[in-house]
């Protein structure tokens with residue numbers, strides 16, 4: 482038995498690494514797809530997006546970050562990434578980004594922030610435009626980072642039963658529908674609660690589950706790892722997953738399975754300095770909580786805020 486294990490280990494060490502199909506631009510399907518190269522990353526200047534960009538870059542994968550002209554690039558400092566400038570609320574700039582080169586995959590880790598907060602149907606339109614252009618240019622996989630509770634999923638998650646309905650989650654549900662109908666192999670990764678800044682490192686415990694009733698916390702670095710796990714993996718094509726780290730308890734009310742709300746920090750947390758996520762309103766941009774490792778939020782604007 483031991484010998485067999487040793488043999489398998491040795492064989493494993495001698496074999497070349499398995500390159501995910503989506504990253505392997507030598508696989509001919511059509512002439513356009515055969516020439517694909519790299520990943521187009523939306524939201525790459527953000528917290529989750531930058532973490533994904535770092536992992537992709539360290540894997541040697543060419544990354545092109547779609548950013549706004551106003552996007553701070555400090556999270557990507559020192560990384561070998563290319564940029565295309567555009568706005569997710571502007572279809573033409575999305576189309577132009579896909580024309581920059583034939584990409585193998587596209588990843589959307591964006592979140593409606595800042596000037597986009599007032600844009601109606603932000604997620605639905607952005608997802609539709611991304612997928613239309615991904616299809617047009619032969620992209621092989623689209624990975625969408627979404628939210629637990631999006632669309633009809635709110636009724637599936639017992640923990641969200643008493644949470645207030647949210648336009649943003651309805652919009653995210655429609656975005657998912659646009660992706661599913663879009664004709665590009667997709668993977669939707671939904672998450673529930675992610676930490677405020679400063680971001681804690683990956684725990685390595687998080688996983689994707691097809692059980693769409695689950696709700697939980699997860700770090701952005703773990704989400705980035707899971708993103709690379711599904712990238713180029715046909716077993717993950719055309720699937721929706723919830724990403725959770727069931728042992729992560731950064732919330733003050735950890736221990737209860739029920740989220741207090743899906744609307745942002747509680748009154749007590751706000752008194753302690755917690756704010757809604759960056760850009761949820763302009764005055765919050767510089768005021769991330771000082772001891773924020775105990776606080777988490779969902780991707781919702783705080784209902785108590787203007």
Ligand SMILES: NC(=O)c1ccc[n+]([C@@H]2O[C@H](COP(=O)([O-])OP(=O)(O)OC[C@H]3O[C@@H](n4cnc5c(N)ncnc54)[C@H](OP(=O)(O)O)[C@@H]3O)[C@@H](O)[C@H]2O)c1
Nearest residue numbers: 524526527528529552568569591592594597626778779780
């Ligand atoms: N935050 C949460 O609590 C939470 C919870 C559940 C799910 N999620 C999901 O997790 C993902 C990432 O969240 P995050 O908190 O890590 O994001 P984040 O740090 O707030 O970053 C958001 C990113 O989206 C970009 N973006 C926003 N509007 C844009 C526009 N109109 N055009 C182009 N780019 C635009 C931002 O660009 P700028 O740099 O220009 O601002 C930034 O790169 C999203 O899918 C989000 O919905 C988040």
